[in-house]
């Protein structure tokens with residue numbers, strides 16, 4: 001009997017096979033993939049995947065691939081060095097004025113290129129009340145922390161009441177000015193953004209939502225509505241895009257995405273050069289390819305649509321911009337490159 005999996009998050013290879021999303025021949029190898037890296041595909045993304053297109057940008061992001069079993073020498077279990085800066089469970093304090101706060105380590109969907117793919121997943125994944133207390137005490141006792149970035153996992157997988165308790169507690173910490181939430185939920189599971197969730201985000205602090213979106217095809221009408229609800233409630237949104245080979249590594253796809261974000265009042269913030277997560281080589285562009293794409297976006301796209309190309313230095317050394325360099329010094333004077341590749345002398 002055919003299982004009715006409509007409107008259910010797909011969490012097993014069996015379910016994916018029933019939906020015709022994977023080939024039975026690949027099952028033995030894919031079993032090994034999902035033993036190591038979590039699997040979930042929300043109904044919203046499932047409905048958008050075009051099974052008949054081998055280059056479908058959503059299938060590539062969410063359907064397990066046998067290439068994930070290939071682990072190269074440069075790949076790391078902790079590609080951006082979170083462990084080096086973990087102070088207490090759920091707190092990563094890498095830069096002086098801000099810290100990451102990870103109240104939950106699960107997501108409604110699992111991206112096949114995730115940089116925390118070896119740390120997320122499982123059944124519950126939320127900090128216990130005691131662990132939350134210890135995390136808050138760390139933030140309270142470090143007056144240099146100006147901004148708290150709530151991430152995970154995906155914070156919007158929490159029930160609105162749980163998220164509200166976190167925001168309320170942060171509201172009481174006088175040295176915190178900004179609360180930033182990193183999420184993929186408004187796109188991959190947009191109905192979670194309801195009035196209760198909006199209410200949970202009410203704060204005297206500045207609250208920003210950073211949306212992870214990689215392709216314009218991810219956006220349903222519900223996703224656009226979810227983002228509009230957040231923005232209309234006074235919450236500015238920023239865009240985070242991971243540059244992924246075969247998904248969005250073309251000027252046309254990036255142009256369309258960045259314009260779409262800005263048109264929907266989401267300011268592109270990061271274009272992230274893919275991290276050295278295990279089993280993700282097939283997603284990675286070279287730095288030269290990433291820089292060449294950024295160079296082509298300059299001049300072609302409004303300044304509002306320009307993200308910053310970012311690399312998270314392996315080992316925990318933090319993020320740095322790695323875009324094309326327009327300023328050159330010839331030993332005597334500056335030569336400034338314009339967006340068309342012409343050089344101009346600049347005397348200062």
Ligand code: SF4
Pocket residue numbers: 106107109110111113114115116117120152153154183184212
């Ligand atoms: S939503 Fe974010 S944390 Fe979750 S799997 Fe995707 S990239 Fe990783």
